[in-house]
Amino acid sequence: MTLDLFADQPALEPTRQPLGAHAVLLRGFALPFVGAVWPAVQAVLAAAPPRQMLTPGGRAMSARLSSCGARGWVSDARGYRYSATDPATGQPWPVMPAPLRQLAEAAAAEAGFAAFDPDACLINHYGPGARMGLHQDKDERDFSQPIVSVSLGLPAVFLWGGPRRADRALRVPLAHGDVVVFGGDGRLHFHGVAPVAAAEHPLTGAARINLTFRRAG
Ligand code: MD3
Numbered sequence: 564m565t566l567d568l569f570a571d572q573p574a575l576e577p578t579r580q581p582l583g584a585h586a587v588l589l590r591g592f593a594l595p596f597v598g599a600v601w602p603a604v605q606a607v608l609a610a611a612p613p614r615q616m617l618t619p620g621g622r623a624m625s626a627r628l629s630s631c632g633a634r635g636w637v638s639d640a641r642g643y644r645y646s647a648t649d650p651a652t653g654q655p656w657p658v659m660p661a662p663l664r665q666l667a668e669a670a671a672a673e674a675g676f677a678a679f680d681p682d683a684c685l686i687n688h689y690g691p692g693a694r695m696g697l698h699q700d701k702d703e704r705d706f707s708q709p710i711v712s713v714s715l716g717l718p719a720v721f722l723w724g725g726p727r728r729a730d731r732a733l734r735v736p737l738a739h740g741d742v743v744v745f746g747g748d749g750r751l752h753f754h755g756v757a758p759v760a761a762a763e764h765p766l767t768g769a770a771r772i773n774l775t776f777r778r779a780g
């Protein structure tokens with residue numbers, strides 16, 4: 564008889580889980596990249612610290628945002644938009660570090676999107692209790708390219724709705740290292756993040772960090 568040494572081990576390949584027709588969850592896909600990605604994220608956040616943005620309605624978002632790449636996302640009384648410069652400094656956003664770009668390209672390819680070429684990486688920082696209400700992302704121009712989302716640190720429940728605000732949202736637990744790739748019509752679905760529960764993560768401390776890679780311009 565042959566001893567199956569691996570019978571009780573988790574699959575070596577990341578598990579691929581479709582979330583409806585327009586999104587695929589790649590559990591743990593980012594884990595092999597974290598050693599290179601995390602120091603690069605910390606360097607970006609040191610140069611462009613995450614800040615609470617104001618919605619056009621004048622309310623402060625509870626997640627704190629930063630960006631890297633040729634474009635970053637900003638919100639103020641004038642509205643939401645992509646900007647080539649950080650409004651806090653007037654300087655260009657930090658360049659997108661190679662390890663981040665490589666992770667985004669690899670995840671997109673795994674989900675069937677060849678040659679993903681993001682020009683923006685939004686970095687959302689969630690402390691305990693921070694959340695993101697149901698919203699659509701409509702500020703990008705090229706809807707043929709996917710959006711790649713990478714979760715680091717504390718877990719959270721991602722809310723994955725439909726094309727209408729009233730559509731029932733799926734509750735998807737996301738853990739450190741999980742990646743979701745969104746494409747096609749899913750680009751216009753409502754989505755959000757439930758309040759992050761207070762805890763400590765060995766890498767990020769009391770924070771969830773989400774990277775979203777996009778082709779904005
Ligand atoms: C589906 N961020 O930055 S990532 C956002 O976890 C945002 O920080 C959440 O929603 C977070 O806009 C969710 C997943 C995500 C990001 C953008 C999308 C899903 C998306 C745009 C269109 C459709």
Ligand code: FE
Pocket residue numbers: 698699700754
């Ligand atoms: Fe969004």
